[in-house]
Amino acid sequence: MQDPNAWVLSSEAGSIRPDTSTYARGAQSLEITTTGDFQRPTSADLALPGVDMTDCQWDLWLRAEDYRQIGSILLELGGDDENCLRLDVAPDVRTLRSGTWCRVTVNRAATRSVVGRPSMARVTRVRLRVVPGLDSTPSRIWLGYLGTLPTAESGIVSISFDDGYDSDYNTARVLMQRHGIPAGTSYVIADKVGLPGRMSIDQLAEMRDVHGWDIAAHASTDLTTLDETALRGEFETIRSFLLGHGYRDGAAHFALPMGRYNDLVLRVARNYFDSLRTIDVAQETLAPGDPYRLRVFxxxxxxxxxxxxxxLAQCKEYRCWTHMVFHRIDAVSDGAPETVTAANFERFMKHVADSGLPVKTVPEIMRSQ
Known part of the structure; x- marks a missing residue:
């Protein structure tokens, strides 16, 4: 599926062409030009001899000239008729960024719609449909690679918490254990540990040593406002704190403050961490397509x-990674949109337990990939 000359324009609008000036693999890519009109998407088709895609995930390398001009990117898989499975490649088009190659992996949980009764056992047509955004202008997107990946043996759930609130220790831990869920991941901020409402050094140690939790890295500064020197200072602060207190596994994993990132953040972070966790919402694939942009629930x-x-049903059926991310868990909500009541959290954990899905911390999962 890598020869751009094998693709044909299947829409009345837009255009496609091979491009040797930018590519992710090989020596060329497929350049797709949009119309700027969301009612006139650009579609490119690839004919296949009949490929069994019953039990697979999809792996794409994409580059957007300006992600703000893109409304959605759909991958359609079908046969000689119009029956197809339609997948939403980028539910949040910001994940594409602009002017750089981005790897995006997609599983069946990304299904946008099913037209008719397509047979995944014999896919003979692949269509990439690029829909312009509202009030957009003509723009370009490049396809550098499209392939398939095997699915995992089982779906996996992670329960994570941001900011190191003491409700991780006092409430969430207790309710999780009540339902047989052994451990979660707490992403803590170094200079907030021990402050009122936050976990103490002793509580963090108990969470790991007694209850098996992983203590990972977080921060409170919008990293996209920093230059490289300041970025390195932020990363070194939390890494030093975690390593100094013995949290070697968790120190390799970072949660992006407010979920914000840019190319500088992603580039510098690779020198310090094995994964970055966003707040981009999607069922993550196993293995993750980009460990530096982990997607979450x-x-x-x-x-x-x-x-x-x-x-959880999607996680089980499509064998993906449902990474549930929380903040405060309080008996009575403080009104913040991120706060979940203890009663609701317990209901959620009961569903996790009842699903029978394995629950693992983020470092556990990333070590196995």
């Missing part, structure tokens, strides 16, 4: 039981 006061049940 972000939970707050707005999260419903139905959403949790659906996410």
């Amino acid at each position: 972000y939970c707050g006061g707005y999260t419903t039981e139905r959403q949790v049940v659906r996410a």
Whole structure:
């Protein structure tokens, strides 16, 4: 699926062409030009001899000229008719960034729609459909690679917490253990440990040594506002804190403050960490396509039981990684949108336990990839 000359324009609008000036693999890519009109997407088709895609994930390398001009990117898999499985490649197009190659992996949990009754056992047509955003202008996107990956043997759930609140210790830990969920991951901020409302040094040690939690890295500064020197200072501060207190495994994993990142953040972070966790919402693939942009199931006061049940069902059926991220867990909500009541959190954990899915910390999962 790598020869750009094998693709044909299947839409009335837009254009495609091989491009030897930028590529992710090999020596050329497929350049797709949009119309700027969301009602006139650009589509490119690739004919296949009949490939069994029943039990696989999809692996794409994409580059956007300006992600703000893109409304959505859809991957359609089908046969000689219009029956197809339609996957949402980039639910949050910001993950594409602009002007750089981005790896995006997709599983069946990203299904946007199913047209008719497509047979995944014999896919003879692949279509990449690029839909312009509202009020956009013509722009370009490049496809540098498209392939398939095998699915994992089982779906996996992670329960993570940001900011190091003492509710991780006092409430979440207790409720998780009540439902047989052994441990989670707490992403802590070095200069907030021991402050009122945050876990103490002793509590962090107990979480790891007694209860098996992983203590990982976080910060409170918007990293996208910093230059490289300041970025390195932020990373070195939390790494030194965690390593100095014996949290070697967790020190390799960082949660991006407010989920914000740019190319400088991603480049510098690779010198310090094995993974970066975003707040981009999607079922993550196993193995993750980009460990420096881990996607999550972000939970707050707005999260419903139905959403949790659906996410866990997808995790089990499509064998993906449902990474549930929380902040404060309080008996009574303080009104912050990220705060989840203890009663709701316990309901969510019961569903996790009832699902039978294995629950692992972030370092455990990343070590196995």
